[in-house]
Amino acid sequence: MRKYKRYNKKSEYSYTLGAFPTIELLQSDKEVEAVFIDENYKDKEKLINILNEKNIYYEISGKTIRRIANKDKTLVIAAFKKENQPVLKNKNHVVLHEISDMGNLGTIMRSMLAFSVKDLVLVGNVADYFNPKVIRASMGAFFKLRISHYENMEEYLRDHKNNLYLFMLSLDEKDSIYHKKVEEPFALVMGNEASGLPNGFEKYGEKVFIPQSKDVDSLNLPIATSIGLYEFRRKR
Structure with missing residues (x-):
């Protein structure tokens, strides 16, 4: 041994x-x-x-x-x-772009499993999803998910044709998560903890924002992802 x-x-x-x-x-x-x-x-x-x-x-x-x-x-x-099953085609999934915090990544995995979304796509320079800190933060949810990594969005889009919902800032009320119509298979696309999704990402799909009070600057990534998962499951 x-x-x-x-x-x-x-x-x-x-x-x-x-x-x-x-x-x-x-x-x-x-x-x-x-x-x-x-x-x-x-x-x-x-x-x-x-x-x-x-x-x-x-x-x-x-x-x-x-x-x-x-x-x-x-x-x-x-x-x-260290091995995992790749994400299945035509399944609802979460896309995390340039996520860097291992605790956040593990917490999102646990939320995904709670809302019956078992396919996770990681894009770009992301945290090591096999790190024990991620496994621990996921409380073992890691072992029930399928995970794929892509270098960029173009590479990802060659393999998957999901309806993309991009969680970004918007001033248009029609982009509110509460008004958004859900079409399956969907992909909830979330950006880096500090910078969010890059400018220009709206070309890939529909913008979505979560309305909130002016008393806080923003929601952290795991909470925003959990709200998105809940709302999209409720509307299915």
Whole structure:
């Protein structure tokens, strides 16, 4: 068995940090290489029974966990092979352009799963979606999503013909999410946390904005995406 080190983007494997995402991993069809359990984990016998049933290698080793996670509160870690299913054609999905925050990315994954959208497209220079911080923020939702990455929108559009709804600022009331008619298959297109979608993106589809009070400058990306997912599901 390989000696596992702290996560590196170039490695062939990644980790779940914690019991809950590890259980989600075990319930998926991902290839699990090994599981490490701290001797103080209270449900270790139950977890060991699951691992024995699935014939998955495990060790009781808090030392290994601390070497990988560098956090005292992490009691379970699983190493899994980095691979994913590509996004399906003609399915509703979310497109994230140049998203950079791993916590935001994981939170959006969880919201997607909550609203039954299981296809995620990442475009451009984006956060490493296999990073354990993303897996943890998603609370294991990562393992139930299909994910594809494209270098730019033109490359993405060659593969997919979804109706694009671009979440951008607009002064036109007809672009309000509350007035927008939904046509499937749709893609909710969200931009970078700081800069949003670039100027000129409106050529790809329809603008959408979320009305809000003047007391706040803007909604953060996970909240805006969650509102979009909710509204589009409600209108389907």
